[in-house]
Amino acid sequence: MNCKRYFTGALAAFMVASSAFMAYADGPVANGADPAGLTSAPGTENETAGVAAAETTAPAPAAETQGSASGIVTVGENTSAGTVDAGEGKVLAGGNTITAGGLAGPSAAGASGTITVGSGMTSGAFSGPGGVSTSSGVTIPAVVGTGNISFAGQLTDPIVKVTDKYSYDQMSRDISSLKSRYGSHLQVKTIGTSLDGRSLYEMIIGNPNASKQILIHAGIHAREYMTPLLVMKQAEHLLAFYDSGSYQGRKLSDILAGVAIHIVPMVNPDGVTISQFGVSALRSADLRQIVNQCYAQDQADGRTTQDFERYQALWKANGRGVDLNQNFPALWDSITTGPSHASYANYKGTGALSEPESKALANLANSRNWTMTISYHSMGNLVYWDFAGNKVAEQSKAIAELVTGITGYRTNGSSGKGGFKDYVQIKDSPIPSLTIEVGSVACPMPASEFGNVWNSNQAILAALADYAADH
Template sequence: MEICVRTGDTLSYLSELFNVPLYLIMESNSNINPTEMKPAEKVRLPGYVSVPYTIKEADTFEKIAKIRGVEVDSLLLLNQTKTPEKLAIGEKIYVPEKVTVPFAPVKTPLDSKRLTKLINNLTRVYPFIETANVGTSVLGSPIQEIRIGKGEKKIHMNASFHANEWITTMVLMSVLNQYLLSLINNYSIRGRNAAAIYECLSLSIVPMVNPDGVDLVLNGPPAHLRKEVIEINEGSDDFIHWKANIRGIDLNNQFPANWDICRENKKPKAPAPRDFPGDEPLTEPEAVTMANLAKKIQFDLLLAFHTQGEEFYWGYEGLEPAESEQLAQELEKVSGYQAVRYVNSHAGYKDWFIQEFKRPGFTIELGKGINPLPLSQYPDILKRAVEIFETVITY
């Protein structure tokens, strides 16, 4: 919500008036000098939206404020062109409304366009979020990163490396949404103050690594590629189980961590709906984007959300640091998922991250069944994902 300040207004006063942490207001308005604000200067207020209200008979600002649970001065601030003593029936004013529930979807899968719309809505309501297009897919769709906080501890999380695991994007966006609500309302997270967590944490989220693949599974092929992808899909126009990117290359088999062993072990030797690692590592723009992001930011810890198995993998070739085991034990306890140190798998993003940086990396296999998992599992998956997320950011 955007407001225009009046003479004498300060960010501290706005924080008190709207019950929003001052540091989040300051983070949302980094272009403003808080000691030299000018009348009519615009300030973005996180955690609020303005909703229209039509004046009824006998309405006053005091009455409206009481009914809506807001301060009278918040109405005056939001409706500076109105004269409170001369409100006319049918006249429209605006009322500030605090966002108190997540608005990430829980019943509708997110394709790349719906994800972009959701990210834009989150950025509008929580303007302390930073977003960036860190790369593009084969078809030119943006690979979007969301950043929250500027603390020293750098944690990265991603979802939908695999197309038919699109539920992971929904889960990660919902987990993020709950975190934002905790910040705005100054809730505690696992016994720690949300502001203290924000201060020490830099959180990076890529909610959809494989937008072309997700769109293919959810919406079918683009017209100009229909013949090619049906051919890769062994003549079928049913793409529900497709894992790869739009070129038939498995993005989580694309990284230079014993890639040659992965190539030898995988059955597909040509583009396929799943498991083909390509002709060389890092040939696909989506994989290159994720490798470049890790090299640029130098994350301290990585979580890659996948499905399915109700387990997670935390080691690679003995290169994982000692702290990985400690965190794995804690994640196993809070989630109920089985901690698995080693699997006969190579060339994954987590594998490469551990090999490259010798830092903790985890592949989280949410839920159990056949991909794509049904939305009926979503509540249980989300509950466990929240436990994992909160444990990691407070560890």
């Protein structure tokens, strides 16, 4: 098959990148390496030290090979070797599967009329008809290669639009608009309020009384604010094709009659606001003062050499300098690698679940019998499914294999502490769970990266719901 040639190419690219990574890892800067000028202690990220580098500093080639020696290489239909030229609206992914019948939805129908679909597999460069340009000039690929889904393609009048800084305020407006347009299929709740008074939204799509329930969250790390945009677009597509779409030949409406998908799109709206617009966008004078103190202390510690503007852009914590994904009760006491004070990143807080945002998410996780949880982070094109003491390892690994098969991402072990995924895998009533690290450029990622992220993740919600229905 054509894909074999593609696989070989991807493998070769992987091996080259792998060599580069090994050099990187073996060098004197393996721990806390910081080309960007920020320093981070080894192991302070929730995931492995390798991911700490990926999320913090690593350039794309290194990030593609984090943990490569022991990682499982899964070359799916959309690997990182495929490139999406978002600027011109072309999909140039050699391995993309284009399903001829896969553009049957009402909104995609317009797009499908201009797509020439061959035998279902394109071996070379496939030029899509051009996606829809957004206000920021970024174009989402009109054709995605995520398998047999019938809701691929563009919405003709999308509510959620790709932009460099998808903000809390924009997201709030979009949730309201989605509710107006798709109210019968969407429930909106809030699970709490951030320190600076922003709502922590929960959107529920599908049958809320179903026996299968999936919990997805994004935006827990501030500068990773492409993930709220991703899950909002995922939600919109699921809603738009709720009645007409299908996955693997199964009607979405049938799948969602037996499954509910809960999405908390932005767990850390205060931190996202700091990263996007700076401390002046915070409402609370006390919080603004804390951020300024963080900068002074991080400078004094040598944790940053950035100017204040860039320091804020790289903000990862919540509104008072606590890294929410090191604030869950998962070996929390033994986290010793981060700073002992509030900081832009990696401070675990004064106690597990000390923060209203992490507490709200933990409460939600304990509110029902979840079938699975997904934590969206960036970056690295990786999937984490394990943790020390993981009580649901086999189930989590099976879901990881499903996700890597669709996204083309690699799996990796996890040795971090204090993360949400870690917590729900070891708690009483443990939940099969993954962390998915999207994207391959440093955070905050520009909108131009969204095409790749979307291409890999468009079908994930439908795939997970389809899986949950059978497990």
